[in-house]
Amino acid sequence: MTRFLIYIFLLSILSLSSCKEVLEPPPRDLRIDDLVLKRAQDVPAVRVGLYSSFRAITQYTVVAGDFMSDYVRYNGTFGDYREFGTKQITTTNGDVSAMWGYIYNTVYVANFILERLPDLAGVQPAAKKQLLGEAHFLRGLANFYGANTYGDIPKVTTTDQVTNRNIPRAAKADILASVLEDFQYALTNLTTDQTEGAAYANQNTVRAALARYYLYQKNWVQAEQFASQVIDSKVYTLEPDFKTIVFNNFPKESIFEMGYTQNDANSPLLNNLLVTRREMIPSEQLIQALASAESKDRLATISFDATKQRGNDNGWTVRKYGTATDGNSNVVVFRLAEMYLIRAEARAQQGKLAGANGAVSDINVLRARAKAANVSATNQADILATVERERQYELAFEGHRWYDLVRTGRAQAVMSAFSPNWNARYERWPVPQTEIQRNPALKGAQNPGY
Missing domain, CATH: 1.25.40.390 (Serine Threonine Protein Phosphatase 5, Tetratricopeptide repeat)
Known part of the structure; x- marks a missing residue:
């Protein structure tokens, strides 16, 4: 089979420093040969590939959901996380690009299954029904994260390379309508x-x-x-x-x-950012909230170590993400x-x-x-x-x-009180600059303010 890249309008190859690669290895190009669905025996491997693709998104939902909020303070050396800590996000932020790429990687794998599995002979009907349901579900969930992180995003429904290299942004409402369709299909078939x-x-x-x-x-x-x-x-x-x-x-x-297991290349990301290197540490606002009488036992989410308390370091650390050997490396969806x-x-x-x-x-x-x-x-x-x-x-x-x-419409009130750099544009991540440069249909379509 001819080997060629299956970029979803060109999945970004992230430009990362050698130091950051310890935390976030750059994704290799996914090629057609890596996804084989010609025989019934190929189905289990393709199913694992679908979940592996989606799994890569989930660490970045924590970055987006919590690093963009009033939960953290910057405490490290990496520029991407300085942007999150100081609330000055740019279009070239590596994590902004990484999440976009992983979303569309998942969409591609789901589309690959949806295109090829229905006509594949020798697969038990129940197994085929299940995997088709999973492909719809994870495509829908990937698009749900995409729409709520970036706003309007391209709607990718095929694996055709030429088509996918030139897809404009679709309205967020249209993306969410497709998410609902995928979820409803999955509910019926899973x-x-x-x-x-x-x-x-x-x-x-x-x-x-x-x-x-x-x-x-x-x-x-x-x-x-x-x-x-x-x-x-x-x-x-x-x-x-x-x-x-x-x-x-x-x-x-x-x-x-x-x-995650010890052999997963990308599993150390949250552990290294929050625990080992402590690039991001709990903010005083969050510490006070978790230490309140209302929170009570939820304070276990973070812990204090006086030996780490020096300079601007408050000594507090997030405890939720250990290594694979610690038994708490998973990301809850x-x-x-x-x-x-x-x-x-x-x-x-x-x-x-x-x-x-x-x-x-x-x-x-x-x-x-x-x-x-x-x-x-x-x-x-x-x-x-x-x-x-x-x-x-x-x-x-x-x-x-x-x-x-x-x-809930609370971002401006909460975040402007938390950071003097907060701006309403940060209610959406920017479209990665690399994608705008590579996809003609995205030119001139950046989110407002970036």
């Missing part, structure tokens, strides 16, 4: 089987994704409905001790998470606690505040696990503010904060 655990997608995984999707869309009824379906399935249970969430992969409440928080917010927005089916009840489930006092708020505005704080305590460094502030 299995209900839980034997593969949280490592692979099933119907509950899609329901969790739909709960988050509808929350972002402000469709409170649907957000409540899908969150309730996940909660009521009784497949997942809250860990009694919050430290289990911090220090263990695949806890009982995990719905979907991306696992969905877990049960988020479903309670989604349902609490959706219920509060509908005026369902008190009682067994009210927002306060859902918040108190998590407060009880954290050994904190029950909610005292009684009116809608106060309860919604409580939900925002609970998301801060419960989901810190799982990649939610910046996205939450943007979707």
